[in-house]
Amino acid sequence: MSYANVIRKLKALGYASPESFNPIREKEFRNMVVWLEDQKIRIYKIEERAELRKLESPHWMNSFHQYCTDVGLPITLLTTPMEQIEWLLGHASRLDYADNVEKYQSQTADSVSNSQSSVPKVVSTNPLDNLLFDSPEFKKGVASLAEKLKIRTHPDQLVTLEACCKLIAARLNEDALAHPEFVIPKGKAFPFMDTDIGFNLGDPVLNKAAKILNLLYIQDLRSLQTKINEAIVAVQNVTANPKTDTKLGKVGF
Amino acid sequence: MVVRQYNEELKYLEKISAHCWRIKKGFQPNMNVEGVFYVNDHLEKLMLDELRNACRPGMVGGFLPGVKQIANVAALPGIVGKSVGLPDVHSGYGFAIGNMAAFDIGDPKSVVSPGGVGFDINCGVRLLRTNLWEKDVLPVQERLAQSMFDHIPVGVGSKGIIPMNARDLEEALEMGMDWSLREGYIWAEDKEHCEEYGRMLSADPSKVSMRAKKRGLPQLGTLGAGNHYAEIQIVDEIYDKWAAGKMGIEDVGQVCVMIHSGSRGFGHQVATDALVQMEKAMKRDNIETNDRQLACARISSQEGQDYLKSMAAAANFAWVNRSSMTFLCRQAFAKQFNTTPDDLDMHVIYDVSHNIAKTEEHIVDGKQKTLLVHRKGSTRAFPPHHPLIPVDYQLTGQPVLIGGTMGTCSYVLTGTEKGMQETFGSTCHGAGRALSRAKSRRNLDYQEVLNKLEAQGISIRVASPKLVMEEAPESYKNVTDVVDTCHAAGISNKAIKLRPIAVIKG
Numbered sequence: 104m105s106y107a108n109v110i111r112k113l114k115a116l117g118y119a120s121p122e123s124f125n126p127i128r129e130k131e132f133r134n135m136v137v138w139l140e141d142q143k144i145r146i147y148k149i150e151e152r153a154e155l156r157k158l159e160s161p162h163w164m165n166s167f168h169q170y171c172t173d174v175g176l177p178i179t180l181l182t183t184p185m186e187q188i189e190w191l192l193g194h195a196s197r198l199d200y201a202d203n204v205e206k207y208q209s210q211t212a213d214s215v216s217n218s219q220s221s222v223p224k225v226v227s228t229n230p231l232d233n234l235l236f237d238s239p240e241f242k243k244g245v246a247s248l249a250e251k252l253k254i255r256t257h258p259d260q261l262v263t264l265e266a267c268c269k270l271i272a273a274r275l276n277e278d279a280l281a282h283p284e285f286v287i288p289k290g291k292a293f294p295f296m297d298t299d300i301g302f303n304l305g306d307p308v309l310n311k312a313a314k315i316l317n318l319l320y321i322q323d324l325r326s327l328q329t330k331i332n333e334a335i336v337a338v339q340n341v342t343a344n345p346k347t348d349t350k351l352g353k354v355g356f
Numbered sequence: 357m358v359v360r361q362y363n364e365e366l367k368y369l370e371k372i373s374a375h376c377w378r379i380k381k382g383f384q385p386n387m388n389v390e391g392v393f394y395v396n397d398h399l400e401k402l403m404l405d406e407l408r409n410a411c412r413p414g415m416v417g418g419f420l421p422g423v424k425q426i427a428n429v430a431a432l433p434g435i436v437g438k439s440v441g442l443p444d445v446h447s448g449y450g451f452a453i454g455n456m457a458a459f460d461i462g463d464p465k466s467v468v469s470p471g472g473v474g475f476d477i478n479c480g481v482r483l484l485r486t487n488l489w490e491k492d493v494l495p496v497q498e499r500l501a502q503s504m505f506d507h508i509p510v511g512v513g514s515k516g517i518i519p520m521n522a523r524d525l526e527e528a529l530e531m532g533m534d535w536s537l538r539e540g541y542i543w544a545e546d547k548e549h550c551e552e553y554g555r556m557l558s559a560d561p562s563k564v565s566m567r568a569k570k571r572g573l574p575q576l577g578t579l580g581a582g583n584h585y586a587e588i589q590i591v592d593e594i595y596d597k598w599a600a601g602k603m604g605i606e607d608v609g610q611v612c613v614m615i616h617s618g619s620r621g622f623g624h625q626v627a628t629d630a631l632v633q634m635e636k637a638m639k640r641d642n643i644e645t646n647d648r649q650l651a652c653a654r655i656s657s658q659e660g661q662d663y664l665k666s667m668a669a670a671a672n673f674a675w676v677n678r679s680s681m682t683f684l685c686r687q688a689f690a691k692q693f694n695t696t697p698d699d700l701d702m703h704v705i706y707d708v709s710h711n712i713a714k715t716e717e718h719i720v721d722g723k724q725k726t727l728l729v730h731r732k733g734s735t736r737a738f739p740p741h742h743p744l745i746p747v748d749y750q751l752t753g754q755p756v757l758i759g760g761t762m763g764t765c766s767y768v769l770t771g772t773e774k775g776m777q778e779t780f781g782s783t784c785h786g787a788g789r790a791l792s793r794a795k796s797r798r799n800l801d802y803q804e805v806l807n808k809l810e811a812q813g814i815s816i817r818v819a820s821p822k823l824v825m826e827e828a829p830e831s832y833k834n835v836t837d838v839v840d841t842c843h844a845a846g847i848s849n850k851a852i853k854l855r856p857i858a859v860i861k862g
Contacts, residue, residue: 293598298751301741301773317741324747328548335537335544343540345683346519351574353515354819 109185112192116143116199126184133158135188136167143195146174236261362411366404369423375845379439384427384646388434391426393441396841399833402790403445419447420647426455428646434459434466434655436720436727440779442734443841444788444833448474450649453733453789456782458718461655461726467643468660469652470630470667472730474711477626477667478674479584479618480551481708481757483768484682485604486689487701488611490590493857500588500692501815501858507684508586509578511819511862516577518680525573529561532672536679543703546682548746550707551736552714554675556668563666565629572622572673577680581820581862583786583827584617585759586681589766589854596851599752599770603705605852612854613689613702614766615681616759618711619674626670630663655728664713671712678707705768706746706755710735710785716744718780729780737771737783737848745771756848760835761787762816762827762859763809767839768852775847783848784839787832800825815858827861 113121118138126132137156140147147155147170154166171178171187174194181187200207235241245260248267257263273279279286295318296311304310368383372392377400379391395403406421420428422445430439435457445454450471459466493500509516518541520528528535533554536542547554561569579586591610594600605612619626637643637653637660645652653659682704686697693700713730720727738745738754745754753770760766764787775781791799802821805828809816818824825831843850 291601293602293751295751298598299740299773301739321747321750324750328747332544332548335547339537339540339544342538345540347517347684347687348519349517351515351519352509352517353513354509354511 106185109189109192112189112196116192116195126188129184130158132184132188133163133167136170136191139191139195140170143199144174144191360411362408365407365411373845375841379423379427379430381430384424384431386431386644386646387427388432389430389436389438391423391430391439391441393423393426393445394443394841394845394847396443396837396844398837399443399841402833406447419449422447422452422454425450425452425647428650429455429457429472431646432457432459432467432469432650432652433643434463436460436725437718437780440734440782442779442782442784443838444733444784444786444835446733446789446833448732450647450651451730451732454784456729456731456734456780458716458720458727458729458780459655460720461715461728464654464656466655466728467652468655468663468713468728469650469730470627470634470663471650471652472732473627473667473713474732475624475627476582476618476620476711477623478671478709479623479711480616480674480678481710481759482550482615482678482682483705483707483755483757484613484615484685484702485705486611486613488693490609490611490857492693493588493611496692497588497857498815500688501817501860503688503692504586504588504685504858504860505817507688508681508860510580510584510817510860511578512581514578514580514819514862515574516680517684518577520573520576522569522573525569525576526561528576528676529564529569529669529672530559531555532559532675533679535672536676536683541683542679546679546704546707549704549748550675551709552671554672554679554707556671558665559668559672560665561669563662564626564669568622568625568629568666568670571625572620575620575622576673576677577684578620578677579615579617579681579860579862580620581823583759583761585614585762585859585861586616586685587614587766587856587860588612588858589614589856591852592765592855593853594851595853596752596770596849599755599849599851600768602748602752603755603768603852604701604703605705612705613685614757614759614854615678615685617674617678617681619670620677622673623670626666630659630666633659633662667713671709674709675707706749706757708735708755708757716780719777727780729782731782733785733788734782735785736781737769737775737779738781739771739773739776742771742776742781752851753849755851756783758784758835758839759786760856761829761832762824762861763812763814763856764829764832764835765856766854767835767850768854769839769842769848770851772846772848778845779847783842787829787835787838789831790833791831793826793831796826796828796831800828800830809859814856817858817860819862823862 110121113124124131140152155170176190181190242260245264246256249256249263252267252270254266274286300314304313368380370378372378375394375396377393381387381390407423410421422441425447426439426441429451437458440456441452442454445452457472533547533550537547589612591605591608594608631651634651634653637657641654686702689700690697711732713728716727716729717724718727735756737756740751740753749755753772756769756771758767758769771781775783802824805824839850842848
């Protein structure tokens with residue numbers, strides 16, 4: 104819940120000056136309740152709104168509580184004016200939407216951003232941006248690339264492409280091709296599947312998946328630790344100056 | 357102490373499984389929780405004999421038997437779960453050595469006790485691997501031992517060869533291994549493979565007395581005396597080849613270096629200073645304990661906080677100390693083999709602390725709680741997937757380094773889920789004394805001890821040979837018994853066994 108939300112909803116409902124509204128100020132709060140009922144919610148007949156309109160009346164809070172009960176606002180849960188106004192705004196928005204379903208249904212995120220003139224239009228110069236990622240040619244291309252790299256395909260060709268990309272970046276870059284011994288793990292593989300993972304999810308398939316996730320996590324940790332070590336070594340190059348002086352040494356008897 | 361006949365005492369002890377005994381409430385007065393201890397048949401006999409001796413009429417003075425000490429700890433305010441005795445448990449100051457106890461930080465009455473940490477704060481073990489094999493070092497074994505001895509000053513009054521002034525010390529106390537890193541004595545990966553990443557952030561050097569700092573300054577980078585040592589070891593047996601592989605141990609015969617040391621006179625002074633403060637705090641806050649040696653203060657009190665901050669500084673001192681010796685070991689090896697430590701792959705496998713109190717999260721009675729876990733002669737042993745262990749050991753569990761006795765063997769274990777549940781992720785720390793130092797001196801001849809080591813093909817360099825018998829294998833429990841008990845009880849798993857070929861000690 105926030106003030107920004109309130110302003111956004113007020114804008115959507117067509118309130119004249121949403122930025123100046125402050126629910127903490129009692130008068131504005133009361134005005135807003137009346138405005139919402141008059142314009143949007145309309146649960147009472149016009150003549151029934153009389154009590155609510157007596158903005159200066161000492162009994163206004165009583166009529167407001169009655170109104171809350173009638174409109175369904177859980178007043179015991181929402182105790183601050185901000186929360187109450189936000190609920191009423193939400194309720195009003197829903198009613199407004201229900202009255203004009205057809206009009207709003209066509210408003211998808213894309214059409215909104217297209218119609219917004221404030222977003223600058225970027226003309227892409229990257230040829231990859233013009234690729235049709237859903238085209239059969241693209242899918243076929245990714246599949247044959249994956250096959251060459253011996254990578255299992257994923258139903259989503261973009262995921263497969265990402266896997267290919269990772270492998271190429273890690274193993275087929277210039278350094279790696281020149282010195283394969285640095286990137287190809289040596290020694291025998293740890294029998295990871297036979298070790299105890301420390302918990303049991305009750306399903307062998309789930310357990311296997313958890314183990315794989317665990318292994319990926321350990322790999323992440325390892326690369327983080329390696330980066331830390333590299334940082335330490337970089338600093339050591341500046342600060343290190345180990346000294347010994349055998350004259351200081353003394354054996355105790 | 358409650359004086360009862362031995363048979364009466366036994367009524368309070370109950371064997372609950374093949375390797376575990378329960379100490380019931382009432383064994384000592386005011387026990388808040390029960391005690392528990394882990395033993396096999398052989399260790400069980402030692403444990404009960406100790407109790408029987410203490411029950412003989414006229415036995416006064418000296419330390420209380422280990423079982424009694426475990427029970428007294430169970431009577432401290434704020435303790436949760438159980439007071440746990442590990443298989444290497446033996447009498448110590450207040451707390452038995454090999455005793456772990458956790459206190460609920462959320463409970464305002466909970467205490468911190470310097471006796472539960474020990475005088476050698478953050479005494480611990482570090483293991484370095486190499487890519488050398490036994491056949492590479494055997495021909496130069498004696499020279500290597502001498503080179504190590506020349507690099508690492510040992511003995512009671514020894515002084516280090518890394519120049520340090522008072523300001524360096526202040527910084528080292530605050531920064532721990534980050535100081536060693538900054539100065540270039542160690543590698544970035546060393547920090548990664550160290551409990552707490554080699555630095556307790558709670559350290560506050562201003563809480564440490566001048567006297568402690570004066571004692572500590574010249575001692576950085578020295579091994580010390582007593583049971584501390586640096587050993588060149590050979591991988592003798594691999595029980596868990598995957599865990600060993602993760603630690604960079606490929607096969608039997610690989611050469612490792614083990615460093616067992618602590619915070620020297622610095623930690624001792626910090627503990628001594630704290631005990632004085634705690635006695636005052638106990639009087640003021642009306643804290644009652646069964647044993648005067650269990651001096652303690654509420655965690656939230658000024659004295660408690662001061663101790664924890666100065667203890668953290670001492671812990672940092674110990675890490676810098678072990679790091680300095682790591683640097684010196686690498687130098688010694690590099691010189692001997694005319695190469696660089698990098699080319700010898702001299703990485704730190706792990707570094708454990710076995711005298712320390714730490715804030716940790718544990719599940720107690722189904723609820724997550726923040727506890728102050730005291731481990732005295734007990735090593736943290738966190739299970740696989742625990743967030744506080746290095747990424748390389750996420751699948752194997754935390755490596756636990758168990759230093760054996762001079763001339764016997766050492767072990768690497770890994771932490772388990774069962775240990776996490778039963779012992780707050782703790783296990784044993786070493787062999788554990790069977791004879792007191794004085795008794796060892798009376799009963800054993802040092803020349804005999806040295807001859808025996810020589811016959812085993814172990815090169816030895818000691819500063820004071822006359823103290824060697826205190827550390828003779830005969831003075832200790834059998835480390836294999838201890839480790840096997842931990843393995844059988846499931847509180848940690850055996851991974852690697854190491855045997856020494858060269859020993860450097862004070």
